[in-house]
Amino acid sequence: MNTDNIILNGIAASSGVAIGKVFVLEEDDFLIIKKEIPVSKIKQEINRLEIAMSKTKKELEKNQKELNKVLGENYAKIADAHLLILNDPMVKSEVEKMINSGVNAEYAVHEVVEKISKTFDSMNNDYFRERKNDLLDVAKKVLSNLLGKKKKTLTDLEENSIVFAKTLTPADTITMKEGMIKGFVTEIGGKTSHTALVAQSLEIPAVVGLRDITHKVKQGMSVIVDGNLGLVILEPSKETLENYKREYEKQVSNKKELEKFKDLPAITLDGREVVLGANIENPEEARSALRHGANAIGLYRSEFLFLSGKGFPSEEEHYRNYTAVAKMMMPYEVIIRTMDLGGDKIARLGLMDIGREANPFMGLRAIRFCLKYPEIFKAQLKGILRASVHGNVKIMYPMISRISEIRDANRILEQAKEELKKEGKKFKDDIEVGVMIEVPSAAIISDVIAREVDFLSIGTNDLIQYTMAVDRVNSDVAHLYSPMHPAILRLLKTIIDSAHAAGKNVGMCGEMAGDPAYTAVLLGLGLDEFSMSAVQIPKVKKIIRNISKTEAKSLVENLLKCSNMQEIDIILKKFKYKQNLF
Ligand code: PEP
Numbered sequence: 001m002n003t004d005n006i007i008l009n010g011i012a013a014s015s016g017v018a019i020g021k022v023f024v025l026e027e028d029d030f031l032i033i034k035k036e037i038p039v040s041k042i043k044q045e046i047n048r049l050e051i052a053m054s055k056t057k058k059e060l061e062k063n064q065k066e067l068n069k070v071l072g073e074n075y076a077k078i079a080d081a082h083l084l085i086l087n088d089p090m091v092k093s094e095v096e097k098m099i100n101s102g103v104n105a106e107y108a109v110h111e112v113v114e115k116i117s118k119t120f121d122s123m124n125n126d127y128f129r130e131r132k133n134d135l136l137d138v139a140k141k142v143l144s145n146l147l148g149k150k151k152k153t154l155t156d157l158e159e160n161s162i163v164f165a166k167t168l169t170p171a172d173t174i175t176m177k178e179g180m181i182k183g184f185v186t187e188i189g190g191k192t193s194h195t196a197l198v199a200q201s202l203e204i205p206a207v208v209g210l211r212d213i214t215h216k217v218k219q220g221m222s223v224i225v226d227g228n229l230g231l232v233i234l235e236p237s238k239e240t241l242e243n244y245k246r247e248y249e250k251q252v253s254n255k256k257e258l259e260k261f262k263d264l265p266a267i268t269l270d271g272r273e274v275v276l277g278a279n280i281e282n283p284e285e286a287r288s289a290l291r292h293g294a295n296a297i298g299l300y301r302s303e304f305l306f307l308s309g310k311g312f313p314s315e316e317e318h319y320r321n322y323t324a325v326a327k328m329m330m331p332y333e334v335i336i337r338t339m340d341l342g343g344d345k346i347a348r349l350g351l352m353d354i355g356r357e358a359n360p361f362m363g364l365r366a367i368r369f370c371l372k373y374p375e376i377f378k379a380q381l382k383g384i385l386r387a388s389v390h391g392n393v394k395i396m397y398p399m400i401s402r403i404s405e406i407r408d409a410n411r412i413l414e415q416a417k418e419e420l421k422k423e424g425k426k427f428k429d430d431i432e433v434g435v436m437i438e439v440p441s442a443a444i445i446s447d448v449i450a451r452e453v454d455f456l457s458i459g460t461n462d463l464i465q466y467t468m469a470v471d472r473v474n475s476d477v478a479h480l481y482s483p484m485h486p487a488i489l490r491l492l493k494t495i496i497d498s499a500h501a502a503g504k505n506v507g508m509c510g511e512m513a514g515d516p517a518y519t520a521v522l523l524g525l526g527l528d529e530f531s532m533s534a535v536q537i538p539k540v541k542k543i544i545r546n547i548s549k550t551e552a553k554s555l556v557e558n559l560l561k562c563s564n565m566q567e568i569d570i571i572l573k574k575f576k577y578k579q580n581l582f
């Protein structure tokens with residue numbers, strides 16, 4: 001038996017400890033082995049190629065149809081690029097020529113694609129670089145059909161699995177078996193990366209940013225994930241295992257203790273009550289929100305509907321999903337954020353020309369994507385509008401950076417209302433419309449924006465990323481991601497004061513809202529609504545119920561005088577010590 005611990009240090013992304021067995025989620029790289037094919041079997045090999053190509057063709061045509069349906073003929077042309085490559089007689093005859101020379105079909109496809117890719121590379125031109133990407137995508141599809149998809153997926157999970165992956169996307173987690181997964185470890189990501197958010201909402205301990213980890217572990221290896229300290233311990237010793245079992249039991253009893261706060265109001269010692277809401281990604285999570293005492297859904301991330309691999313959702317699908325949450329949460333509000341698809345996610349939908357941006361976080365994302373493809377946007381708005389008669393539903397636009405985007409989006413909202421009227425479908429005409437403040441330009445003009453909308457919600461995950469030029473998923477710069485930077489504090493104050501001056505409510509739905517380390521600060525700044533991963537609600541509520549708004553306000557006055565984070569840190573520590581908050 002191995003008695004040595006192998007301790008690896010990553011970024012703590014979701015709290016708690018987990019003990020289990022390694023499950024490595026493989027990437028879609030294929031191991032291509034060259035095999036000699038005797039002359040007598042060459043015909044059979046060519047036949048294999050043809051079957052794989054015709055399967056791929058069917059898949060691509062299905063994808064093209066979906067695009068046609070939702071985006072119209074013009075846009076479906078993008079999917080044509082893939083079909084064109086697949087149908088290119090030159091590529092096919094090159095592959096056949098190689099097979100005829102006595103090698104297997106997989107190897108021939110791989111070699112021919114490599115050769116063409118190199119030619120594209122040498123052209124040093126954006127257009128051909130894109131064509132190369134198309135070619136590689138098509139080749140991947142053909143290879144996967146030739147090899148019969150052997151990639152491990154999250155549906156293969158066994159009990160007590162700790163998932164190790166390069167990164168985990170919402171689409172991956174949709175297929176996850178509930179309860180099987182005990183922890184996440186990924187190579188890519190920071191505290192606010194999607195993996196971290198998913199792990200938090202599922203109450204699963206997670207460590208991210210552990211480079212190359214998927215190559216250091218083996219399937220089934222015994223492992224501990226310490227999501228509090230950001231540690232991954234491989235092959236733990238008996239002693240370490242015992243210590244962590246005790247820690248795990250403590251965690252379970254702490255959870256029970258916090259549950260006592262579930263049904264109590266989030267009110268300070270001097271009577272200031274705030275709303276504590278939950279961030280959710282799918283209707284099932286609304287149940288967990290209520291279980292943790294949420295009094296709102298402050299952020300319903302609607303992207304999951306787009307990432308299930310079934311193409312763009314219809315108005316009906318939107319309607320069904322939002323109605324389920326609206327009904328479950330009645331009478332509490334449900335803020336549905338219209339889709340925030342980033343460039344990387346769009347790539348998986350097959351819209352290749354916009355999916356391969358050099359800088360997807362600053363690219364055709366969120367409201368920008370919606371305004372470019374109003375038909376997709378309108379289907380979602382109509383779904384939300386119809387759901388509004390079943391509960392307290394509000395609309396929120398993401399990534400707003402200028403006033404014209406709000407007005408353009410509202411124009412499409414009006415069209416959606418007109419269409420519903422004509423179709424005789426019911427909706428709430430005066431549905432509230434708010435925006436996320438997550439781009440510095442929006443924060444700076446938040447006074448103007450606040451007059452234009454019904455409410456604001458601060459998205460600190462992106463606001464900090466853009467203000468500090470720190471990629472939120474890059475582990476190498478994660479230490480520079482600082483919610484307590486004086487610049488962020490000032491921006492938060494500007495936004496909250498602007499909203500209040502216009503008589504509007506202001507919430508926060510970035511991760512900062514659910515971090516107990518900042519609860520007093522946000523309360524002191526005057527935040528009306530905190531929305532977070534459901535599991536954080538009891539912890540934040542406990543703090544709110546133990547401090548006064550007056551003390552929190554004077555804490556903030558002192559913090560705003562600081563010129564650097566060290567000074568801020570000292571004041572915060574003193575405050576917490578005095579208040580006995582931790
Ligand atoms: C944010 O940016 O703070 C936010 C809540 O949105 P997301 O994390 O989905 O980008």
Ligand code: MG
Nearest residue numbers: 438459461462
């Ligand atoms: Mg955001």
